[in-house]
Amino acid sequence: MSITVSALAEALDARLEGDGTLPINGAAEPASAGPEDIALAMAPAYAEGLGKGRARAAILWEGADWQELGLSAALYVQRPRYAMAGVTAMLDPGPEIAPGTHPLAHVDPTAVIGEGAAIGPFAVIGRDVRIGSGARIAAHCSIAEETEIGDDVLLHPGVRIGARIRIGARFIAQPGAVIGADGLSFVTPEKSGVEKARESLGDQGAITAQSWTRIHSLGGVEIGDDVELGANACIDRGTIRATRVGSGCKIDNLCHVAHNVVLGRDCLLAALTGIAGSTTVGDRCIFGGQSGVVDNIFIGDDVISTGGTKILSNVPAGRVMMGFPAVKMEQHVDMYKALRRLPRLLGQLKQGQKAVSKSGETG
The missing domain is CATH 3.40.1390.10 (MurE/MurF, N-terminal domain)
Structure with a gap:
């Protein structure tokens, strides 16, 4: 150019x-x-x-x-x-995708393709799929039945989109991204060791041998406008209701948004961040690389999670969180300073014990 x-x-x-x-x-x-x-x-x-x-x-x-x-x-x-x-x-010229539908692509006759869309070789477009105008779908992408995709979407090679997904305009997905896979929803016939440990804060009680039974994922995924998804990132479909990602969110490579999660608007997830199932995240939240969030909690608007932070409980709006388990950043800094002082304090304590011991001997 x-x-x-x-x-x-x-x-x-x-x-x-x-x-x-x-x-x-x-x-x-x-x-x-x-x-x-x-x-x-x-x-x-x-x-x-x-x-x-x-x-x-x-x-x-x-x-x-x-x-x-x-x-x-x-x-x-x-x-x-x-x-x-x-x-x-x-x-940036973007990926080279020839206008129209490549002869090696498969587009179901019931699919509706918007004006000016480009579909690359070996792409598979399923039944009753609706694709907006100006969309660009690169080679080896697949879009399953009854999914709707907005205008000016760009799917890089190898993107997988499951059935009954709703995606807004100007969405970008990097190679290998997966939207709409089943979530990790399994249950045991009787209360599992995980449930017992959570209730008792560590005690599994009597261990019973039992296997896992699938809870099928009936919900979809709903993604707003101007969302970007990195390479090999995954957004799971909901169990009953949809997993939701708000407009303007930017999600890096190798991130995982689990089933039933709700992400607010304009959130930013750096690489290797994982948000566990049924957690709700407010608007404009930022998660540094390798951040982790447990399931079934609430994170308020404008929360910042520094790299490597693991959030294990609800976080009020506007907090900057750091560490494992996550605490307010200023508190974590104080804790880290105290930790660095421990060897010196232990040395002083030993010297004090020796002095007391010698004093006792001479007395």
Whole structure:
């Protein structure tokens, strides 16, 4: 793709200095930028890299002298990292999926395909599926019966969508994502060891040999608009009611949203986060990498879970949680400081015991 510096400036609402007619074919770090790249030099630390690269145009930090840096054009933006979203959106061509339906795809005759949709080879579209206009469905995707997908959806290769799923507009799923698999719903004929341990806080009581019986998943999955799902991420269907993911949620690779979970709007889940069944999460919650949330609890709006945190009980709105088990971040920091002091305190305690012991001997 090729755009001009002036077109990029207009799209980013940036201040342009210098030659706006320069062509831009890509974005690069300053030291590796070529003559048709826009160099992302958004802080003074990148000045040295500009001298090593061959960029003629760059996004610079406010106050930088573009001419002194040897550039022909420069853009100045208010929030550099936010500007990266616009730059990458303009320069990303997306996956190559030919318009129309590939002859090697299978589309059930009852399916309704929106205007301008593109369906790649070996895709399978089931009975009574409805796909919105402008959707792009790459190779080897499958969409099961009675599922509805909104406009301008992008499914990368190998995405699996189960039956009776509802997905809004502008949804993006990376390769291998699975939506609508059965949840982990099994039951024993009599009270299981897990139930006994939970009730007694650790005591299983008399252990009875028994096997697990499936509770079938009759619910679906409902996903709002502008949701993104990472590679090999999974959203399970509900047991009776639907699992719900609110509009604007962004879910990273290898995350798991279990059966009956309700995610509010604009939540962010980093890689390896797992939210167990029947938990309700408020709006704008953020979960760092490898966060874990137990089942059947409530998390309020605007909660932040730092990386590796394990939430085991309800969390009020607005809290920043850290640790295992999760506590307020400031409390966890105090606990960690105290833990680091333990070896020194134990050493002092031993010295005190020796002194008392010697005092007793001499007395």
